[in-house]
Amino acid sequence: xxxxxxxxxxxxxxxxxxxxxxxxxxxxxxxxxxxxxxxxxxxxxxxxxxxxxxxxxxxxxxxxxxxxxxxxxxxxxxxxxxxx
Numbered sequence: 001x002x003x004x005x006x007x008x009x010x011x012x013x014x015x016x017x018x019x020x021x022x023x024x025x026x027x028x029x030x031x032x033x034x035x036x037x038x039x040x041x042x043x044x045x046x047x048x049x050x051x052x053x054x055x056x057x058x059x060x061x062x063x064x065x066x067x068x069x070x071x072x073x074x075x076x077x078x079x080x081x082x083x084x
Contacts, residue, residue: 007046011053013062024075
């Protein structure tokens with residue numbers, strides 16, 4: 001998947017919770033095992049998608065226009081372990 005698209009957003013209008021899931025290990029490889037960063041465009045795209053999902057839910061009357069949405073950002077990092 002293109003680095004700029006390595007963010008997934010899921011809105012749960014019935015609970016008012018939205019998850020923003022990101023990849024924090026897009027720069028890690030066998031030579032640079034300590035690098036950790038979220039791709040800036042992936043973050044920007046995910047935030048834009050998060051806003052769009054809320055707007056769509058309001059338009060579709062799945063969310064009230066004055067509803068508060070709790071956004072929870074989660075990310076994963078490469079698993080560490082012994083090299084084989």
